[in-house]
Amino acid sequence: MTAATQGGAGRAGAGAAGASRAARAAPTAPVFDSLSRTTWIDVAVLVALSLIAVAGFEPAFGHYAFASAAVGGILVGGGVALLGRLLRLSWLLTAVIALAAYFLLGTPLALPGQALFGVLPSLDSLSGLVLGAVFGWSDAVTLQAPLEAPPYVAVVPYVAGWLVALVSVSLAVRWLPRRGSRRAPVGRAAVLLVGPALLLLAAILLGTRDPFFAGVRGVLFAGVALVWLAWRRGRFARDRVETDTAVRRSRLLGGAAVVLGAVLVGALAGAVLAPPAASRFVVRDEITPPFDPLDYPSPLAGFRKYTKDLQKTKLFTVTGLRQGQVIRLATMDSYDGIVWSVAAPGSDTDASGAFELLGSTIPRPPLFTPGIASTASIDVLGYSDVWLPTLGYTDRLTFDAHTGQDPTTTVRVNTATGTAAVTSGVRDGLSYTVGATAQKIPNDRALAKVPPAKLTLPPVTNVPDVVSAKAEEYAGSADTAIQKLRNIERSLKSLGYLSHGRASDPVPSRAGEGADRMTDLLSKSPMVGDQEQYASAFALMARRLGYPTRVVMGFAPKVTGSTTTVTGDDVTAWDEVAFDGVGWVPFFPTPTKTDAPKNQTTKPKLEPQPQVRQPPPADPRAEDLLTPVKTKDNDPKDKTSGFSIPVWVWVVLGVIGIPLLAYFVPLLVIAALKRRRRRRRETTGPPDRRAAGAWDELADGYAELGLTIPERSTRLQAASSLEQQSAAQSLPVPDGGLRDLARHVDAAVFDGTDVAEQRVQTAWGATDRALSEATKAAGPLRARLAAFRYRRPRRA
Template identity: 75%
Template sequence: MTATTTRSAPKAPATSQTVDRLGATAWTDVAVLTVLSVLAVLGFEPAFGHYAFLLASLGGIAVGTVAAVVCRLFRLPVPISIAIALAAYFVFGTPLAMPGQATMVVLPSLDSLSGLVLGAVFGWADAVTLQAPLEAPPYVAVVPYFATWLVALVSVTLALRWLPRARSRGTARAAAVLIAPAVLFVAGILLGTRDPFFAGVRGVLFAGIAIVWLGWRRGRTREHSVDVAVDPGLRRRKLVGTGIVVIGAVAVGALAGSVLAPPASSRFVLRQEVTPPFDPLDYPSPLAGFRQYTKDLEKTELFTVDGLQSGQLIRLASMDSYDGVVWSVTDPSDSTDASGSFELLGSTIPRPPLFTPGGTSEATIAIRQYSDVWLPTLGYMTQLGFDAHRGTDPSETVRVNTATGTTAITSGVGVGLRYTVDATAQRLPSDKTLAKVAPARLTLPPVTNVPDIVSSKAEEYAGSSSTAIQKLRNIERSLKTFGYLSHGRASDPVPSRAGEGADRMTDLFAKSPMVGDQEQYASAFALMARHLGYPTRVVMGFAPKVATGSTTTVTGNDVTAWDEVAFDGVGWVPFFPTPTKTDAPRNQTTRPKLEPQPQVRQPPAANPKPQDLLTPVKTKDNERKPPHTSFSLPGWVWVVGGVIVIPLVLYFVPLLVIAALKRRRRRRRERVGAADRRAAGAWDELADGYAELGLTVPANATRRQAASAFERQAAAQNLRVPDAGLVPLAERIDGAVFDGSAVSDERVGDAWSRSDDAVREARRSAGWLRRRLASFRYRRARRRPRP
């Protein structure tokens, strides 16, 4: 260090007393914090899946940095600086984060301003619960904009206002300023996916730049603390040496990190730990409750519709997955384009991927006594608006499937809800036109456990036509010709069993005549069409009678079901295979066919003679036979039966029934469904086993939370758990369910083996009486929807 000289700050000109000037140190601080924020925000790329979020992210950094610098230059107080920063957030947030909701691309609108608020408050929850890449609702893009704006504003403000005041503790304050960019870096990791975006390179660069900056700030603090000037050459050599060391560390660390990085499956991200808010498989199949509408709710006024046109159908739900028991929506993890994939409602609803627009309509629906998660709509919606003056606005809990035209409200469709639907109908070409069109090539979930009789009837009914539309029309016409309509009510001419399972389909075709309602005929048509290789789905809804110019009241008797087949370049064409005839003959399946006999003259009836005129003949055998008496048990047998046998029957029969139910529950969870659902079934089996032992299953808890609760209860009740605890098992199953990778059968088997060991160990440690009581308990866990 050379000789020191006293330094004095240069005086500003008299004409610029109201505006400060920032020195090179301040601008360096701003540049370093900006670079660190950019490195941190790149971690959002896996969640958004594209680089469009960079406009909002870099814009947020620019808006926050400029607001902090301008307020510092004009020496504005903190409250006014905050007001200016908020104003800049809303003014520039519309073109940067929500240009689609802007007026003339750049001017704020009510939708964009509300989205900037909703995104800052609620967008974080959607960012970790919605499926990546994040595209809807529009306010999700506000998350990176708000995060970078806030980080830049706080860190730059502290660097310009608070950091220069430091004397002896300048390094500690500089480290505190780095907290905001570090939090942004961690947020990018937590909100991302299992596939990181150059995590090792970004992490090493972030740490290296931060270390160099801290070392440089430490030297600057020492210079100011002793008020001396340091040889610039010495300072430069020291800084260059430190930079070379850090650059070498960055290079080695980046290379080693790319080679020694842990597998993606071990990466902790929030979306893998949070249960998605809406899984349609958590709810019963809509078609399974068809008979509830036709019987229990036959005359119940479910909802009213204003603006419904004659012949227009009301859609409730579309189903394209069949397991031999019911038609249901597809598991969202199996297909992202099928009936089970739902997304948040945006200001506009995208067009379906396979659709030819026809006429448009607008209707207002008011809910009366309808209660479910499926929202009645018309055709394919283009807009959906709720009347907030008549009740709670459920817009934030609406989920839409644009491919099927199905809408659900996770909070439930409540009484008093009123909403307006703008919809576009599918344009339907003539059969002559469709004869030249091939069915669409779509990958739908396979149908399983289909009876052989359905396949044979499909070939028989389809006939030898050369076109797909003609074969489908033949099947539709055959079902309507040979079948009869019956809802199984007491007023129907013949009984009709509910259900669309394999046994009901066999019963429908094996007995003559065919008897059923829309549930059976729509299911049969879909199975036969799928057998022929045509993409078909079942749609449930309502077909009320419309009175022109008046409000239409929809009751349970208006429920219906139909089928839709996808044609290439056209869309989904509806088919209505349910017959309208209701006069089916009674008992035709059991009454033998009578053949006419030749008429024969019968002799006149003779009066029987009194039996007392006959003299019985006594024989030797008759004398030896004892008189006929009714069989009766001895009294001791009744005593033994009442004391021993009846209690044993009352004990073992329920025990066997419950054991059979548990065995059936286990087999369905272990063998039915995709691999990730079978792995999740292992945890459900564990939770049910612990609940049957008397432990309380926490409601609306994640598997990790439930595992911790089970461990605490087991410790309090002297029940043993595995040495490693239950949390690792919960994490293994969460990984199989949520990490998005292919789940092997060995992984599923390992989850079931560990689950069985945990339940078995708990049962062994329980007392004899507790084990017996657990044998008589039966619980079937059902995943509850997230609020």
């Protein structure tokens, strides 16, 4: 081998050895990418805002049953977005992984009842995840809350949290930190708030009239978002120009003060100006119009149709009815002098007109003491109406689909009254099962210690005067509410006679419950009528005494076996009075005697006497009819000696005064702080220190206008930076520029001579002129913002 060959081989060997050493020395790329501290904070803020938003699903789903699905969706979507960024995966691959995680983890989180072994997906759970994402939204606003059926409706909070977290976190870790974003305005970060804001809006729209801490959640959401945006803006400002530590601290404290003020003002305004629950906009009421009972005739007005036309007609059969148990048909608490009727929808959540969509379960009434639970099956025969016969207070209602009739979507229930209606109509062949709980009725001795409940019921109007007179006469001198009501009940039963006005009845009886019929019933002797008249008279008397009373119409059949056939002759009506903490106690004022004398020649036992006392002041109409002058004089509202402020004045003060206070109070506080800062700088210390204070005042004034003061710079460097920023923002620079003022102040501080008062005043005069010209040129909006900013004094 020649020397050249040996030399070439040596060089080749050396090159191979060097390449091997280089390969061993080259670092390997890490498996996971790293994220900055700012990005982690962005992700944490977006997740926190999403959690605040999904809490609004509580009224629709109830009992925090949605929490695992909603929170799980946020964690699944956000976790996949983070994992895709840490593994440097593409957008498309991240979306595919997120979709797979949606189906894999959605079963145990949203549909655990359909999972295999409680965890693994099944065909039912996978189809439910698809159906819930597509059709669950429409079902959520057409079914009664709390939403429990169909099962796939639980997917709604899961898919909402998953989608919002996936998109928002992906933008936060990929788009927001992208090259060049550090110079982007704060609006770039504000784009990421769209997702949590839409989630908050969706939770509100899918909710009910009873919000879930709406004021607290709204203020907390806005506060967190504002603090985060202010922090992001501060980050951008520090990246452009180094900022003094005191400036950063003042910005942080100022932002915290603004957020705290917003929280306090928002909480105060929400407490004062919060609208009632009945005025809330609810999507479920707009998409599916509420059931309006006033579109149908009053049930009590058709009472005689059952006693005459349908007396022998088999209306329906009931299996499982107990002896003495009544069937509830309709509840009425509104009277207009003509007829008792169900109240209009939206009048009050406890009124008889507040009907809601039927869900898988029916909540208990707001005023209720549970008693015996029962279940019965009802098969409709000759009954045809909109009102659905039920038992007690219904908590379960299922229809037999084998009959070809399943009116689940057209059923409306009223939890406060225990009644139900079918907007599509109850017809022959309908079969359903009712699960109900009866109201527990305490004895009169226990009720003697209980006051009537304080409820706001629809008003009764056009009540005849004889009702007030008879109410006081029949109630007697009893001390308790239950004693007065029992006295009225016994008086009607003992003095009256029962007659349905049929040809077979001993005496005729006119139908109706209007004011003229009530006058006829209570003025003539003997009293003759049926449940329609006596229940109406009892309710009017009780309402005149101030007791919350309503009229109930239903059936009271005699139970002869396991299956009971109900006919029109079983129709009845009774009254219910609400007692505080107990519930609605029934009263049955209809007499059972039917042998009323046809001709009354002797003086009746209770002849109405001329009444000299005034009726109770609950009904202004009756007072005006009797003695309007005395009623006005005896009205304690007319004897007020002090000055009363109308309600509209308080509303105007709340609407106008709170925003004015929120604007002027911080403005006055900051203005006082600025005056104190200037006075200290201009009057405190030796002349050289006061001259330096003029420059500090100038720097703070420009900083409050939005300009940046370089950190750790001389006055000449700061003056040069301020002149450049002023030129870029079209702000004027005083004659000689700011650098002349900086030199003047430096000479006064550093030349070692005694500083004359004239030099101090010259520095302050130049400062005032420069700030005045810059403020005028900045415009009114920027000047107003500068008035709300305060840069804390720095140590010399």
